[in-house]
Each structure stands twice: as C-alpha cells, then as structure tokens.
Amino acid sequence: MAKSPIERFSTVFLVAGLSFFLFSFVSSGLVPWLMMNKIPTQSLDDLAKHIPKSFYKLAADYPQEFKLYYGEPNAASFKEAISLGRDNYIAEACWHCHSQQIRPISNEPQRWGKVSTADEYQNVLQMPQMMGTRRVGPDLFRESERRSNDWQMAHLFKPTNVVPSSVMPEFPWFFSADKHPNKRGLAVVAYLQWLGSWAKDSTDEMIQSIPKDNRASIQ
Amino acid sequence: MSIVNVGALPKTSEGSSLVDKWMVKAHFIAGISFFFLALLAGLVFSTQFLRNYLFPGIEVLSPGRIRMIHTNMAAYGFLANLFFGGLYWAVPRLTGERVWKRSVSIFLFWAWQTILVATFVGQMFGYAQGVEWAETPIFIDPVVVIGVLLMTVNFYVPILRTKEKPLYVSLWYFTAAFVWTGLVYIMGNYLPQFFAPGVAGAAIGGLFIHDLVGLFVTPLGWGMMYYFVPLILKKPIYSHALSLVGFWGLAFFYPLQGVHHFLWSPIPMFVQYGAVTSTIAVEIVVTTVIVNFFMTLKGNGSILKTNIPMRWFYTGMILYFTTCLQCAFQVTLTLQQIIHFTDWVVAHAHLVMLGVFGFWLLGVVTHLWPKVTGREWFSLRLNAWHYWLTAIGTVIMFGDLTIAGLVQGFSWRSLQIWEQSLTASMPFWMVRTFAGTMIVLGQMLWVYNLYRTAKNPKRLGSEVPMLNLEHELAPASMTNPTIAL
Numbered sequence: 001m002a003k004s005p006i007e008r009f010s011t012v013f014l015v016a017g018l019s020f021f022l023f024s025f026v027s028s029g030l031v032p033w034l035m036m037n038k039i040p041t042q043s044l045d046d047l048a049k050h051i052p053k054s055f056y057k058l059a060a061d062y063p064q065e066f067k068l069y070y071g072e073p074n075a076a077s078f079k080e081a082i083s084l085g086r087d088n089y090i091a092e093a094c095w096h097c098h099s100q101q102i103r104p105i106s107n108e109p110q111r112w113g114k115v116s117t118a119d120e121y122q123n124v125l126q127m128p129q130m131m132g133t134r135r136v137g138p139d140l141f142r143e144s145e146r147r148s149n150d151w152q153m154a155h156l157f158k159p160t161n162v163v164p165s166s167v168m169p170e171f172p173w174f175f176s177a178d179k180h181p182n183k184r185g186l187a188v189v190a191y192l193q194w195l196g197s198w199a200k201d202s203t204d205e206m207i208q209s210i211p212k213d214n215r216a217s218i219q
Numbered sequence: 220m221s222i223v224n225v226g227a228l229p230k231t232s233e234g235s236s237l238v239d240k241w242m243v244k245a246h247f248i249a250g251i252s253f254f255f256l257a258l259l260a261g262l263v264f265s266t267q268f269l270r271n272y273l274f275p276g277i278e279v280l281s282p283g284r285i286r287m288i289h290t291n292m293a294a295y296g297f298l299a300n301l302f303f304g305g306l307y308w309a310v311p312r313l314t315g316e317r318v319w320k321r322s323v324s325i326f327l328f329w330a331w332q333t334i335l336v337a338t339f340v341g342q343m344f345g346y347a348q349g350v351e352w353a354e355t356p357i358f359i360d361p362v363v364v365i366g367v368l369l370m371t372v373n374f375y376v377p378i379l380r381t382k383e384k385p386l387y388v389s390l391w392y393f394t395a396a397f398v399w400t401g402l403v404y405i406m407g408n409y410l411p412q413f414f415a416p417g418v419a420g421a422a423i424g425g426l427f428i429h430d431l432v433g434l435f436v437t438p439l440g441w442g443m444m445y446y447f448v449p450l451i452l453k454k455p456i457y458s459h460a461l462s463l464v465g466f467w468g469l470a471f472f473y474p475l476q477g478v479h480h481f482l483w484s485p486i487p488m489f490v491q492y493g494a495v496t497s498t499i500a501v502e503i504v505v506t507t508v509i510v511n512f513f514m515t516l517k518g519n520g521s522i523l524k525t526n527i528p529m530r531w532f533y534t535g536m537i538l539y540f541t542t543c544l545q546c547a548f549q550v551t552l553t554l555q556q557i558i559h560f561t562d563w564v565v566a567h568a569h570l571v572m573l574g575v576f577g578f579w580l581l582g583v584v585t586h587l588w589p590k591v592t593g594r595e596w597f598s599l600r601l602n603a604w605h606y607w608l609t610a611i612g613t614v615i616m617f618g619d620l621t622i623a624g625l626v627q628g629f630s631w632r633s634l635q636i637w638e639q640s641l642t643a644s645m646p647f648w649m650v651r652t653f654a655g656t657m658i659v660l661g662q663m664l665w666v667y668n669l670y671r672t673a674k675n676p677k678r679l680g681s682e683v684p685m686l687n688l689e690h691e692l693a694p695a696s697m698t699n700p701t702i703a704l
C-alpha cells in the first residue's frame with residue numbers, strides 16, 4: 001500500500017488540483033482571450049463617438065424628464081444613460097430572461113437580424129458580458145429601433161398592458177409617481193435602443209454605398 | 220434505519236472528541252434554513268410565469284432579483300452549508316485528526332452565514348454582479364475568497380497530519396475540491412468583471428458556471444458517497460481501480476467543458492469542439508463510477524427498502540447517471556440548436572442541483588441527524604414521506620420542463636410569434652409550480668421531524684455496544700477490496 005504515489009496529498013493537490021485546472025483555464029479560457037485581444041476594447045468614450053439617432057429621439061420624446069435628469073443629449077449624457085441602463089439591466093436580472101446573442105442557426109437571423117460577432121462584444125459594457133443563457137423573452141441584441149420609445153416605456157411599466165400574454169415582470173419603479181419615466185427608466189430605454197444600433201447604422205451605410213438604382217431590391 | 224450502528228466518537232490522544240458535533244449541527248441547521256429560502260424564492264419566482272406574481276410592484280421583491288436569490292441561496296446557502304456540515308463529520312473520522320482550529324471553524328460558520336445574508340440583501344437592493352452564479356455583490360467577493368482559503372486550511376490540516384496513508388478515495392475528492400473551489404471562485408468573479416470583456420469573458424464565465432458544479436459540488440458530493448455508502452453497507456467499495464479511474468477521469472475532463480454553455484456563440488469554434496468532446500468523454504468516466512457503486516450495492520439491494528439515507532444516495536446516483544447521459548446528447552451542436560436557451564436546460568439544472576447533490580445531502584443529514592443530536596428518530600414514516608414527496612416532485616419538474624424546453628425550441632425555430640411560445644409553455648409552468656409545492660411540503664414534514672427528533676426524550680441507544688465502527692472501517696480496509704468485513 002505504501003507505494004501508491006498517486007494516492008498522496010501532494011499528487012492530488014499538484015496534479016489534479018492545480019495542473020489540470022490550469023490546463024483547462026489555458027486551453028479554454030486564455031486561448032480565446034488572447035485571440036480576442038487583437039480586437040481593441042472600446043471604452044465608454046469610444047462608444048459615445050456613435051450616438052444612435054434613437055438617443056436624440058428619447059430626449060425629444062421626454063423633453064422635461066430628459067432635461068431634468070440628463071440635461072442635453074450629448075456624449076456625456078449618453079455615456080451616463082447607457083451605463084446606468086446596463087447597471088439596471090444587471091440588477092433586475094433582465095439578462096436571466098433575455099439573451100444578447102444571435103446564433104447562426106434555428107432561423108435566428110431571420111427573427112432578429114445579423115448573427116452576432118466577436119467584435120460587437122469587445123467593449124466595457126460587456127464587462128461582464130451579457131450574452132445570457134436563457135430566453136424567456138426574445139433576444140435583445142438587435143433591439144435598437146425595433147420598438148418606439150413610447151412602446152418600451154409602456155411595456156416596462158406593465159408588460160401585459162402592451163402584450164397581454166407576456167410573463168415579463170413590471171417595473172413601476174422606473175417611473176415617477178405621475179407615471180413619467182424617471183432617471184432609471186430613461187436609462188434602461190436608452191440602453192435598449194443602443195443595443196444593436198451599431199449594426200443598424202452599418203447597414204444604413206452599406207445601403208448608402210450601393211448604387212441608387214439597385215437599392216430597392218434590398219430595402 | 221441504520222441508527223443502531225452509531226459508533227462511539229473516537230477520542231484523540233488528548234481525550235477530547237474528534238468530531239465537533241456542534242459544527243455539524245450548526246451547518247445543517249443553517250443549510251436547511253437557506254434551503255427553505257431558496258425553495259420559497261423559486262416558488263415565488265415561478266408564479267411570475269403564471270402571470271400572477273405574488274408580490275407585484277415591490278421593488279426589492281422584483282422577480283428577477285428573486286431569481287438570483289433562488290439560485291445563489293441554493294448553491295451557497297443550501298448545498299455549501301450542508302457540505303461543510305458533512306465535512307466536519309467525515310474528515311476528522313477519515314483522518315483520525317481534528318480540524319485545524321475550533322475558533323476558526325466557529326468564525327467561518329458565522330462568516331459564511333453573514334456572507335449569505337449580505338448576498339441576499341445585496342441582491343434585493345440591486346447590487347447583484349452580472350455574472351451567472353457569481354451574482355454575489357462585488358464588494359462581498361473578497362470576504363468569500365478569504366473564507367474559502369481559511370476553510371481550505373481548516374480541512375487540509377487533518378488531511379496532512381493523518382497517519383493513514385495512502386489517502387482514502389473520499390480524501391482525494393475533498394483535497395482537490397478545496398484547491399479548485401478557491402481558484403474557480405477567483406477566476407469567475409474577477410476576470411469577466413474587470414479584465415476579460417465580451418467573448419473572452421463568456422468563455423471564462425462558461426468555465427465558472429461549469430466548474431462551480433463540477434469542481435466544487437461534484438467532488439464534495441462523490442467524496443461523501445465514497446465515505447457513507449461503504450460505512451452503511453459495512454463493506455468496502457467494489458473496485459479500487461474503478462475509484463481511481465473515476466477520480467482522475469473527472470479531474471481531467473470536467474474542467475475542460477465550460478465553454479459548452481456558449482455553443483454556437485462567437486467563441487472560436489475549435490474551443491467549442493473541445494468542450495463538446497470532453498463533455499462526451501466525461502460520460503464514460505461517470506459510467507465507471509456508477510458501475511462501481513452499483514456493484515458495491517449488489518447483494519444488499521434490499522437495504523434501499525429500509526434505509527432512507529441509502530435510498531437518497533442511490534436515487535441520486537440514478538439521477539446522476541441520467542443527467543450525465545442527457546448531457547452527452549444535449550451538448551451536441553445538433554441538439555443545441557433546439558434546446559439551448561429553453562426550459563430544457565432549467566430542467567437539467569434542477570436534476571443536477573436538487574436531484575443529485577441535493578438528494579445526497581438530504582441523505583447525509585438524515586443519516587447523521589440522530590448521531591449529532593443523540594436522539595432517536597421521532598418518526599421514520601415522515602422520513603419516507605419526505606423522500607417520496609421530494610423525489611416525485613423533482614422527477615415531475617424535470618420531465619415537465621424538459622418537454623417544455625422542446626416545445627419552446629421548436630416554436631422559436633418555426634418563427635412563430637414569441638407570445639406563442641409563452642402560451643404553449645403555460646401548462647408546463649403550472650405543473651412546475653405544482654411540483655415545487657410538493658417539494659416544499661416534503662421539506663416541511665422533514666423539518667418537523669428533525670425538530671421533534673432533536674426534542675425526543677428517547678436518547679439514542681446508549682445501551683447499544685459502541686462499535687467504533689466508522690473509524691475502523693476507514694481508510695485502509697475500505698480501499699482494499701479483498702478485506703472482508
């Protein structure tokens with residue numbers, strides 16, 4: 001019995017405990033990490049270089065509230081709104097009911113649009129990443145401009161008022177006592193309308209680059 | 220019941236008791252309390268799916284927050300606490316040495332409960348961290364890391380001091396589980412939050428989700444089984460070679476699977492293939508372990524009729540085999556197209572967390588409760604009711620959600636409007652709440668029984684000769700299949 005080196009504390013600790021774990025971390029964590037490092041990580045400032053039209057629309061749709069909580073729709077207020085929106089998206093566990101990942105299968109591109117790619121996640125608002133592992137509700141990675149700001153607000157206030165068979169929770173605390181969106185409500189909608197706006201803009205640009213006569217066939 | 224076989228607690232050379240029963244009892248009581256919290260949170264959240272949420276419009280009870288409380292309390296409150304209780308019993312008995320320091324044990328006990336309460340309150344007030352299973356608020360994480368490190372030392376001391384060499388199977392699992400838990404916790408809570416954005420964060424987050432089950436819960440669970448099953452059967456494990464295969468196979472293949480939580484994602488495809496392959500490989504390893512345990516049982520099968528802890532253990536093993544078999548199929552890129560993101564995965568999660576490890580721990584508590592309280596069972600019938608209500612409830616929930624997952628997957632793929640998948644799921648979600656109620660009822664009966672047992676005037680057979688059985692069975696004789704007991 002004395003000579004069974006693999007049944008010793010040190011072997012179990014060093015080989016199974018440390019080495020096997022490190023091997024797995026390197027092969028399935030570090031390798032993809034280093035591969036992704038080629039893509040620059042966008043900071044909030046980088047993201048604020050492309051403020052989607054929907055953000056200005058939000059300021060126009062709720063002028064009083066927007067002015068009160070965020071002032072003018074500019075880079076500073078955009079950064080503040082989408083990061084606060086992201087924080088609430090985490091706190092309310094929206095990410096446990098909604099994915100942010102469109103797979104190239106099961107007709108997902110037909111339902112939501114362009115398949116999601118690695119570069120789209122390479123930014124600070126995906127730290128931690130929000131790809132999700134469960135869909136009770138639909139994917140939100142292309143939510144931008146799918147719905148109007150009013151629809152989003154009414155939906156967050158009480159989803160069944162808008163979609164009677166919905167099982168999504170209501171979020172009345174995103175609204176002030178007079179049922180106008182508060183700071184958090186504006187932030188969450190700004191975030192939702194930002195999701196996928198980058199891909200929409202690029203499709204617009206792509207369409208612009210196509211000779212005018214051929215555009216109709218894609219639009 | 221096996222209570223006639225209680226061994227006297229072996230004494231250390233100083234004469235003080237080897238096992239600190241207070242620690243075992245305290246962790247059991249805490250674990251069961253958090254089990255109730257987790258169960259109630261699950262039940263409450265399940266009413267959201269029926270469009271009749273029990274506490275609508277209350278911010279701190281927002282359904283999403285309750286979901287995170289459900290899963291976190293189940294893992295860190297229920298499973299972890301009961302494991303600690305079991306470890307305070309098993310490790311000293313396997314090593315013949317006490318844990319490092321009583322003061323550390325007591326400190327850790329209260330620290331762990333404080334962490335849990337802080338997590339619970341933190342999540343209610345919107346401070347959850349956005350990493351699956353790591354929703355413990357960021358400012359609590361350092362305390363958890365220190366706690367895990369201290370716990371590791373507390374249990375490594377007796378393992379290092381023991382004169383019983385080579386180590387018994389259970390101790391391989393416990394030893395590895397402690398290194399892994401610390402590393403996994405640090406990796407999952409810090410890297411995706413502060414260092415690894417997007418896709419890299421997903422790869423690491425996948426590792427974390429999987430390792431938490433595979434490298435913390437699973438090895439502690441199997442360690443418990445290798446300890447309690449031979450003891451109750453009074454015979455050694457069938458094959459030492461299979462025990463070795465099972466441990467080293469698990470240690471190698473389990474950590475490699477994490478990325479299978481993000482199949483078809485932008486994570487490089489070869490990494491995904493690797494995860495799929497090792498997931499299928501682990502199923503073969505699991506089969507060897509199951510064979511080992513069923514061959515050990517062979518000839519004594521009728522004990523399952525009378526011994527409720529053994530019934531929990533072997534039901535758990537059958538469900539373990541089921542889960543792993545299911546896993547080998549659901550991990551394929553083909554099935555992933557339908558089942559990922561659906562209730563199928565939720566069914567799988569409940570089968571593993573409750574049906575396997577939960578059941579084992581319920582068995583461990585049921586086995587040890589008379590010993591740590593020194594009282595006879597108030598009612599063996601209630602224990603049987605506990606078993607049947609929980610087991611049937613769990614199996615119903617599993618079958619129900621599995622079918623629901625298929626319904627959802629096909630509904631989405633056929634591009635029906637989203638609401639169609641909700642309407643179609645409604646009957647399944649109703650059954651889930653019903654099954655959950657059954658499970659909660661079972662636990663209520665059990666807790667009543669535990670309470671009455673602790674207050675039972677009938678002391679546990681002090682006239683029964685003290686067999687000192689446990690200590691003598693452990694380790695050397697159990698590892699050697701040729702020694703007949």
Ligand code: HEM
Binds near residue numbers: 564
């Ligand atoms: C009364 C019994 C229970 C009920 C009604 C219940 C209900 C739920 C619900 C509604 C969810 C969310 C599913 C979704 O997002 O679609 C969930 C998730 C989960 N529950 Fe439970 N649960 C119960 C018991 C347990 C127990 C005892 C455990 C662990 C020991 C557990 C572990 C989990 C896990 C791990 C998840 C996450 C699943 C995933 O994300 O895939 N549950 N549960």
